[in-house]
Amino acid sequence: MNTTTIPVQISSSALNYCYFRSSCSYFLSSSTFRKTLKSPTSNWRMTNFACLSADSNSDDVATSFSIKPKPKPWLVVGLGNPGKKYNGTRHNVGFEMVDAIAEAEGISMNSVSFKAMFGKGYIGKVPIILSKPQTFMNVSGESVGPMVSYYKIPLNQVLVIYDDLDLPFARLRLLPKGGHGGHNGMRSIIDHFKGNRDFPRLRIGIGRPPGKMDPASFVLRPFNKQEREELDMTLQGGLEAIRILLLEGFNKSATFVNSAKRLEQLS
Numbered sequence: 001m002n003t004t005t006i007p008v009q010i011s012s013s014a015l016n017y018c019y020f021r022s023s024c025s026y027f028l029s030s031s032t033f034r035k036t037l038k039s040p041t042s043n044w045r046m047t048n049f050a051c052l053s054a055d056s057n058s059d060d061v062a063t064s065f066s067i068k069p070k071p072k073p074w075l076v077v078g079l080g081n082p083g084k085k086y087n088g089t090r091h092n093v094g095f096e097m098v099d100a101i102a103e104a105e106g107i108s109m110n111s112v113s114f115k116a117m118f119g120k121g122y123i124g125k126v127p128i129i130l131s132k133p134q135t136f137m138n139v140s141g142e143s144v145g146p147m148v149s150y151y152k153i154p155l156n157q158v159l160v161i162y163d164d165l166d167l168p169f170a171r172l173r174l175l176p177k178g179g180h181g182g183h184n185g186m187r188s189i190i191d192h193f194k195g196n197r198d199f200p201r202l203r204i205g206i207g208r209p210p211g212k213m214d215p216a217s218f219v220l221r222p223f224n225k226q227e228r229e230e231l232d233m234t235l236q237g238g239l240e241a242i243r244i245l246l247l248e249g250f251n252k253s254a255t256f257v258n259s260a261k262r263l264e265q266l267s
Contacts, residue, residue: 073120073127074246075153076101077144079162079185082134090206091137091219093231094161094185097204098130100235101242114150115143126246129153140185145192155199159245160189161238165215167205170230172238174202174257176250200250202238202257 078098086092102109107121107130118131129151133143148158156176162185167173177198180186190197209218223231237257245253 071127072153072157073129073151074123074157074159075129075131075144075148075151076159076242077131077133077140077161077189079137079140079160080132081137082132086220088222089220090223091163093163093204093206095132096231097161097202097235097238098132100239102130104239114147116147118147123243123246128246138184139188141188141190141192144189148193155193155196158199159202159242160186160199161202161204162186163206163219164203165206165208165219167203167207169205169207169227170234171205172202172234172241172257173205174200174241174245174250174254176200176254200245202241204234204238 076098078094078096080086080092080095081089099109101107102119102121105121105123105128107119107128109117109119109130109132111118111120112134114131115135116131116133118129120127120129122128129147131143131147133140135142144158144160147153148155162183164173164181164183166181178201179197180190186201193199206219209215241253241257244256
């Protein structure tokens with residue numbers, strides 16, 4: 001009987017095992033293998049072939065040698081308007097939330113691409129991209145859409161943070177999906193997602209304008225001293241909510257955000 005030698009190079013890759021598994025029962029019992037195993041220069045001597053025996057379960061083999069795909073990062077986008085004249089205004093609380101995350105997690109925001117200032121890092125072991133679109137609020141989708149497409153980020157891992165006139169000042173609301181609610185930045189993003197609204201959003205309440213003030217003027221007003229103190233506490237709450245979201249999941253984060261106990265925990 002002719003002995004067939006199977007030229008296989010053992011490595012950590014599961015692909016090699018897939019290649020020779022169908023013939024390994026014969027090969028492991030062959031004289032060629034026994035001679036190779038005894039060789040002092042053999043790379044086979046420390047290899048465990050138990051999982052490749054004839055009666056091995058294929059699922060066990062797949063589990064033993066499966067290659068875990070690299071996890072997709074979360075994209076956390078804070079909405080606002082670029083330029084010093086808009087710093088500290090109500091419409092830019094999304095930018096402030098992203099800055100708070102970057103500072104707390106040691107993420108540099110010096111990169112510029114996709115019409116945005118952005119930075120990459122981790123919260124725990126979860127990869128994250130922080131982004132502040134520089135397109136002006138009403139066309140934020142021109143930045144967010146291409147970034148999501150390039151990094152192939154699932155929409156349920158795209159968190160958009162923005163100001164909300166309909167929430168009481170300094171209140172947070174975390175939702176798994178929804179419409180734009182009249183917010184032009186969100187409208188632009190949904191348009192660039194081809195109408196898909198199934199992505200989470202963190203809304204930061206800025207309150208209603210006083211009297212008959214035009215909302216467009218109100219959102220560009222800065223905060224007074226008392227409001228600034230309240231907002232800083234809210235940003236700390238938002239930071240904790242995002243940590244919980246990435247590390248423990250949406251439901252736990254939403255419970256934290258929407259709980260009346262949140263401010264007590266942070267005070």
